[in-house]
Amino acid sequence: MKKRINDFKKQLNKRKLDALLITSLQNIAYLTGFSDFYGPEREAFLFLTRGNQFILTDGRYSESVRKLVQNFELLEISYDNPIEKIFKDLVRKLKIKKVGVEEKDLTFAEHKRISKHFNLIGLDLSDKRSIKDAKEIELIGRACKLGDKTFSYILDKIKQGITEKQIAFDIEFFIKKNGGEVSFPPLIAFGENAAIPHHKSGETKIDQKNGQFVLLDFGTKVDGYCSDMTRTVFFGKASQKQKKIYNTVYEAQQRAIAFIARELERKGFTEAASADKVARESIIKKGYATIPHSLGHGIGLEVHEHPRLSPKSKDKLKSGMVFSIEPGIYIPGFGGVRIEDLFVIEENKIRQLTNSSKALIEI
Amino acid sequence: MKKRINDFKKQLNKRKLDALLITSLQNIAYLTGFSDFYGPEREAFLFLTRGNQFILTDGRYSESVRKLVQNFELLEISYDNPIEKIFKDLVRKLKIKKVGVEEKDLTFAEHKRISKHFNLIGLDLSDKRSIKDAKEIELIGRACKLGDKTFSYILDKIKQGITEKQIAFDIEFFIKKNGGEVSFPPLIAFGENAAIPHHKSGETKIDQKNGQFVLLDFGTKVDGYCSDMTRTVFFGKASQKQKKIYNTVYEAQQRAIAFIARELERKGFTEAASADKVARESIIKKGYATIPHSLGHGIGLEVHEHPRLSPKSKDKLKSGMVFSIEPGIYIPGFGGVRIEDLFVIEENKIRQLTNSSKALIEI
Numbered sequence: 062m063k064k065r066i067n068d069f070k071k072q073l074n075k076r077k078l079d080a081l082l083i084t085s086l087q088n089i090a091y092l093t094g095f096s097d098f099y100g101p102e103r104e105a106f107l108f109l110t111r112g113n114q115f116i117l118t119d120g121r122y123s124e125s126v127r128k129l130v131q132n133f134e135l136l137e138i139s140y141d142n143p144i145e146k147i148f149k150d151l152v153r154k155l156k157i158k159k160v161g162v163e164e165k166d167l168t169f170a171e172h173k174r175i176s177k178h179f180n181l182i183g184l185d186l187s188d189k190r191s192i193k194d195a196k197e198i199e200l201i202g203r204a205c206k207l208g209d210k211t212f213s214y215i216l217d218k219i220k221q222g223i224t225e226k227q228i229a230f231d232i233e234f235f236i237k238k239n240g241g242e243v244s245f246p247p248l249i250a251f252g253e254n255a256a257i258p259h260h261k262s263g264e265t266k267i268d269q270k271n272g273q274f275v276l277l278d279f280g281t282k283v284d285g286y287c288s289d290m291t292r293t294v295f296f297g298k299a300s301q302k303q304k305k306i307y308n309t310v311y312e313a314q315q316r317a318i319a320f321i322a323r324e325l326e327r328k329g330f331t332e333a334a335s336a337d338k339v340a341r342e343s344i345i346k347k348g349y350a351t352i353p354h355s356l357g358h359g360i361g362l363e364v365h366e367h368p369r370l371s372p373k374s375k376d377k378l379k380s381g382m383v384f385s386i387e388p389g390i391y392i393p394g395f396g397g398v399r400i401e402d403l404f405v406i407e408e409n410k411i412r413q414l415t416n417s418s419k420a421l422i423e424i
Numbered sequence: 425m426k427k428r429i430n431d432f433k434k435q436l437n438k439r440k441l442d443a444l445l446i447t448s449l450q451n452i453a454y455l456t457g458f459s460d461f462y463g464p465e466r467e468a469f470l471f472l473t474r475g476n477q478f479i480l481t482d483g484r485y486s487e488s489v490r491k492l493v494q495n496f497e498l499l500e501i502s503y504d505n506p507i508e509k510i511f512k513d514l515v516r517k518l519k520i521k522k523v524g525v526e527e528k529d530l531t532f533a534e535h536k537r538i539s540k541h542f543n544l545i546g547l548d549l550s551d552k553r554s555i556k557d558a559k560e561i562e563l564i565g566r567a568c569k570l571g572d573k574t575f576s577y578i579l580d581k582i583k584q585g586i587t588e589k590q591i592a593f594d595i596e597f598f599i600k601k602n603g604g605e606v607s608f609p610p611l612i613a614f615g616e617n618a619a620i621p622h623h624k625s626g627e628t629k630i631d632q633k634n635g636q637f638v639l640l641d642f643g644t645k646v647d648g649y650c651s652d653m654t655r656t657v658f659f660g661k662a663s664q665k666q667k668k669i670y671n672t673v674y675e676a677q678q679r680a681i682a683f684i685a686r687e688l689e690r691k692g693f694t695e696a697a698s699a700d701k702v703a704r705e706s707i708i709k710k711g712y713a714t715i716p717h718s719l720g721h722g723i724g725l726e727v728h729e730h731p732r733l734s735p736k737s738k739d740k741l742k743s744g745m746v747f748s749i750e751p752g753i754y755i756p757g758f759g760g761v762r763i764e765d766l767f768v769i770e771e772n773k774i775r776q777l778t779n780s781s782k783a784l785i786e787i
Contacts, residue, residue, distance in 0.1 A: 097624040099608065102728060104622075120716030121622040124756055139716070140735060164533035169525065169546050172532045183532050230600055237593055245462065259467075259484040261460040353483030353502070365465060372503055393487055 079157045083107035085166040087362040093130045148178040188367040192381035204288035205414040207241045207281040212417040225249040229262035244280035244287035255397040272299045274396035287364045290415040291401035294422040309347045310398045313340040313388040325409045333376040340388045349390045357385040442520045446470035448529040450725040456493045511541040551730040555744035567651035568777040570604045570644040575780040588612040592625035607643035607650035618760040635662045637759035650727045653778040654764035657785040672710045673761045676703040676751040688772045693742040696733045703751045712753045720748040
């Protein structure tokens with residue numbers, strides 16, 4: 062944790078700041094190891110100066126924070142000691158003027174309120190977590206293994222008449238029974254629903270029609286670290302048209318992987334946008350529409366984080382990064398296929414972390 | 425939905441605006457009926473002008489939006505038609521200059537980007553949902569009933585050796601099996617963990633010690649509408665000290681309810697801060713510390729929404745509002761009790777929506 066804190070504090074000199082105000086739950090967890098704060102409302106702040114680290118939270122959490130958080134001094138927010146007063150004291154005692162804030166997390170309302178006390182500079186600190194250490198890679202690996210186990214388990218549950226929601230429920234149940242959490246609500250799409258890249262699992266039943274698409278997109282979370290994987294299987298025999306779609310998506314993913322591996326060997330990194338382009342063009346060349354989303358995304362404490370594999374990304378893929386590669390073809394009114402895996406780069410080699418079969422499965 | 429849209433548009437004249445930019449998932453669901461957007465990332469915007477309503481989203485959702493969203497024209501965000509271009513077009517075609525934004529939802533980074541196109545005015549629109557219609561009250565009522573059913577079910581599961589996490593898992597499983605969702609991760613606290621108002625369910629096991637606190641705080645969600653309830657029961661025989669705490673919390677809640685009922689009858693509303701004060705003082709008078717949180721909160725599409733029952737609240741409780749009353753006593757190193765129920769005000773009468781027993785339960 063100390064290394065991480067010091068790494069964040071490098072921003073102070075780099076951006077000529079007196080302090081950093083950290084608000085995102087992920088960066089709070091990353092720097093303190095404490096992940097009990099609840100997302101929808103602002104329940105805590107970290108305040109890092111050259112000489113000190115403070116954690117600001119209220120009576121609901123102060124007991125736990127005292128017990129579990131090291132390296133940070135607790136400043137308790139209460140009716141008698143509101144956040145306004147805490148900020149005023151910090152200005153006075155530590156002569157804080159210029160403060161870096163997480164601009165993608167801080168709200169406009171908070172900005173208005175806090176900028177009364179400090180001169181605020183918007184920063185994007187999300188890329189600070191893009192290079193994972195061995196422990197983080199191990200946790201993501203464990204999350205991926207649990208995902209693979211879940212995929213084997215769920216294949217047996219795909220039976221005539223079952224609904225998307227029931228499959229989603231079963232996936233969640235299995236993951237939790239095995240000590241994990243879901244990293245997002247499972248996205249299960251049958252038949253033409255598979256044409257909707259973010260279809261919400263609903264009441265659609267699987268039916269006897271041959272070769273119905275069954276798109277399964279789900280992830281697990283182990284000790285805060287996420288996995289993410291998509292498989293598309295067929296209920297009944299896949300038609301020639303379906304097989305061609307499947308193989309085209311599969312090939313696009315393979316081409317992207319091979320491209321990244323070659324680039325890593327050649328120059329020690331890969332431009333994320335170039336990897337995106339390889340997969341995208343491979344699909345377009347076969348006569349399909351372009352992928353209506355990015356090719357992939359970094360993953361860690363958040364399901365989607367730095368780097369981005371998209372046409373306009375400026376990111377470079379390099380050692381320590383963990384990310385998805387997930388091409389897809391979606392045909393409105395017909396269906397769709399997406400194949401998604403997670404990968405890590407280690408010593409300039411790309412290694413796949415999710416290991417469920419990508420053979421065309423007919424159930 | 426049309427009534428709701430028109431109600432929101434009243435802000436245009438009131439605040440002299442050309443448009444409203446709606447970003448919060450709850451307000452998007454409230455105005456469109458579409459609730460499939462996923463929280464952690466910005467996936468959609470609503471743009472309301474005097475004459476038009478637009479929904480801005482990308483290819484992952486456009487299929488579903490076309491199918492399910494009425495009253496809104498879809499402007500699809502894509503690589504060729506990025507959000508910047510859409511905003512530029514809106515400025516040009518509709519001569520939009522001044523735009524109201526949800527200041528508690530829009531991020532600082534979004535504000536920087538969007539304010540290049542429009543003059544932005546921060547608004548808090550969350551109170552627009554505080555008066556519920558009959559359909560909304562019915563849905564919250566159904567969520568509360570499912571909560572009551574869950575409480576009966578879970579009492580039988582509290583057995584020697586079970587962990588907080590297992591109870592939380594069982595609650596979630598039961599709610600989902602019965603067609604609901606959890607409105608937040610169940611907060612289960614055994615023994616001295618009950619002294620932490622927002623304790624995260626962990627590996628603590630229930631043990632043979634007499635009279636262990638078992639605090640159960642959980643909520644369900646039915647068609648997007650939330651319930652929220654807390655009960656504290658005892659594993660083994662409660663001691664005199666525990667009974668006194670329990671009865672003091674119970675009495676504080678009863679006093680607050682009676683106060684609200686009297687004020688409603690007398691003048692048709694109740695100051696939320698006064699209700700908070702009644703419960704708070706009733707606890708302090710018995711020699712306990714003040715409640716380290718608000719007495720209660722409004723609830724609906726969000727677990728916590730307008731109105732607030734807190735010492736500094738300016739809100740008035742009145743017909744159509746649904747909110748919690750949840751006093752608590754927390755003694756570090758010993759344990760705690762919270763009792764929470766939901767209430768609705770209808771025709772100046774207060775009615776309790778959660779109906780699980782509040783008798784002191786020893787298991």
